[in-house]
Amino acid sequence: xxxxxxxxxxxxxxxxxxxxxxxxxxxxxxxxxxxxxxxxxxxxxxxxxxxxxxxxxxxxxxxxxxxxxxxxxxxxxxxxxxxxxxxxxxxxxxxxxxxxxxxxxxxxxxxxxxxxxxxxxxxxxxxxxxxxxxxxxxxxxxxxxxxxxxxxxxxxxxxxxxxxxxxxxxxxxxxxxxxxxxxxxxxxxxxxxxxxxxxxxxxxxxxxxxxxxxxxxxxxxxxxxxxxxxxxxxxxxxxxxxxxxxxxxxxxxxxxxxxxxxxxxxxxxxxxxxxxxxxxxxxxxxxxxxxxxxxxxxxxxxxxxxxxxxxxxxxxxxxxxxxxxxxxxxxxx
Ligand SMILES: NC(=O)c1ccc[n+]([C@@H]2O[C@H](COP(=O)([O-])OP(=O)(O)OC[C@H]3O[C@@H](n4cnc5c(N)ncnc54)[C@H](OP(=O)(O)O)[C@@H]3O)[C@@H](O)[C@H]2O)c1
Numbered sequence: 001x002x003x004x005x006x007x008x009x010x011x012x013x014x015x016x017x018x019x020x021x022x023x024x025x026x027x028x029x030x031x032x033x034x035x036x037x038x039x040x041x042x043x044x045x046x047x048x049x050x051x052x053x054x055x056x057x058x059x060x061x062x063x064x065x066x067x068x069x070x071x072x073x074x075x076x077x078x079x080x081x082x083x084x085x086x087x088x089x090x091x092x093x094x095x096x097x098x099x100x101x102x103x104x105x106x107x108x109x110x111x112x113x114x115x116x117x118x119x120x121x122x123x124x125x126x127x128x129x130x131x132x133x134x135x136x137x138x139x140x141x142x143x144x145x146x147x148x149x150x151x152x153x154x155x156x157x158x159x160x161x162x163x164x165x166x167x168x169x170x171x172x173x174x175x176x177x178x179x180x181x182x183x184x185x186x187x188x189x190x191x192x193x194x195x196x197x198x199x200x201x202x203x204x205x206x207x208x209x210x211x212x213x214x215x216x217x218x219x220x221x222x223x224x225x226x227x228x229x230x231x232x233x234x235x236x237x238x239x240x241x242x243x244x245x246x247x248x249x250x251x252x253x254x255x256x257x258x259x260x261x262x263x264x265x266x267x268x269x270x271x272x273x274x275x276x277x278x279x280x281x282x283x284x285x286x287x288x289x290x291x292x293x294x295x296x297x298x299x300x301x302x303x304x305x306x307x308x309x310x311x312x313x314x315x316x317x318x319x320x321x322x323x324x325x326x327x328x329x330x331x332x333x
Contacts, residue, residue: 001216002028008075009035010062010108011082013042015171016123019204020079020211021050030054036062036071037082062104068111075115077215080108080122080146083139086173087127087254090135101138102145109149109160117158119215122146124164124223126200126259126312133254143223147281150220150288159220163211164261164279166200166228166312169331175233176328179240189245190237197233197251198258198312201319202226203331210276217295220288223279225261230315231324239324258313267308271301277310 002024009017012035021033034056037043043057060067062082072078083101084090090097105122112120124143127136149160170176179190206226214224237246251257262270262277269280271293278301280292293301319327 002030002077002212004029004031005076006030006032006074007034007077007079008072009033009079009081010104011037011080013037013039013046014081015168015204016081016207018046018050020081020208021046021055023205023208023212025050025052025054032056032074034058034071034075036060036068062107063099065107065110068107069114072111072115072117076118078108078112078117078120079211080105080120083123085125085135087133087135088252090138091133091254094134097134097138101135102141105142105145109145109152112158112160113149113153113156116156119218120146120149120158120160121211121214121218122160122162123211124162126164126166126261127256128164129260129263130265132256135254147221147223148283150281151283151285153287155287159218161214161218161220162223163207163214164223164225165202165207165210166259166261168202168204168207169328171204175236176240176331179237183241183244187244189247190241191249192234192237192246193249193255194251194257195234195246195248196257196313198230198315198318199233200228200259200261200312200315201231201324201327202228203327205331205333217297217299219292219296221281221285221290222292225277225279225310227275227277227317228261228315229317229319229323229327230312231319235319235321236324239321239328242321258311260309260311262304262308262310264307264309267304267306270304270308272304273299273301277304 128139131137146160271278
């Protein structure tokens with residue numbers, strides 16, 4: 001579906017954006033691929049690795065609607081990945097997080113509608129489900145904006161959906177590179193915030209493939225959630241450094257012991273498919289068909305039981321220490 005199309009990725013120089021760009025270029029014959037982000041150095045470095053004739057590098061800030069409007073002209077599909085995503089940074093700089101994650105989302109929506117973009121997917125996170133930190137709260141607000149945008153579209157053709165997933169193994173600023181650095185520096189122990197802590201675990205390539213698939217599945221308004229394995233953080237530490245002591249340092253501000261992707265309070269509108277869930281919109285759209293139990297690929301979903309919660313702590317699918325090691329190896333590719 002991407003052959004001959006123009007695609008723009010906000011946050012195109014980030015962990016997701018780079019993998020997404022490479023995957024699109026490997027698999028499709030695009031008309032244009034626009035990388036939209038702020039920092040010229042990250043763009044310069046990415047250009048050294050990836051610079052085909054269809055690629056355009058745009059310096060721009062999602063807080064700047066005018067710039068987004070220029071960038072989105074003639075674009076068919078948008079993936080919105082730009083975000084401020086470090087939990088502590090968001091707690092200490094709340095307005096900056098709100099400006100990027102909420103005002104930025106509003107600007108992407110307005111520009112996409114104005115430019116007649118066909119489909120938009122916004123990346124969300126498990127931290128947006130029952131949020132307890134500002135990062136998660138801003139991503140929940142962003143999710144709500146993207147779902148409601150299908151209504152705001154009125155008669156216009158643009159459809160908006162959300163993809164929500166868990167921790168990306170090895171992404172910038174995450175626990176894997178943090179542990180790797182400590183191990184390389186010869187640390188005497190690895191810090192564990194809580195011995196019970198669990199996380200949903202996904203590779204970047206799986207995240208990218210899930211997003212690409214959902215461009216085909218979406219009819220607008222869905223929050224797509226992949227079925228993922230969970231890991232125990234203590235098992236991750238053991239997989240990365242067997243025999244190295246683990247020091248319990250206590251939970252950090254804004255951190256949860258377990259993450260949730262589908263909250264129990266949304267169970268009455270959650271559908272289960274073979275490899276994913278769909279949380280249906282809580283609002284009625286005026287101009288749109290809202291039948292989500294059969295998607296555009298013909299896949300069928302069934303309602304989950306009332307009270308069902310998709311939680312990293314109660315997930316039936318946990319990776320063993322050996323499986324985490326193999327998973328992390330795969331995540332490097
Ligand atoms: N990594 C994970 O574990 C994870 C898990 C679930 C969901 N997600 C979501 O996935 C998305 C991508 O995450 P990632 O891991 O790729 O993040 P990342 O590596 O930190 O990349 C973020 C990207 O956004 C750009 N950016 C930040 N602020 C911007 C702004 N105001 N205007 C334009 N561009 C801006 C950054 O480039 P500049 O700084 O140069 O602008 C960079 O290209 C985010 O929405 C995140 O919430 C991530």
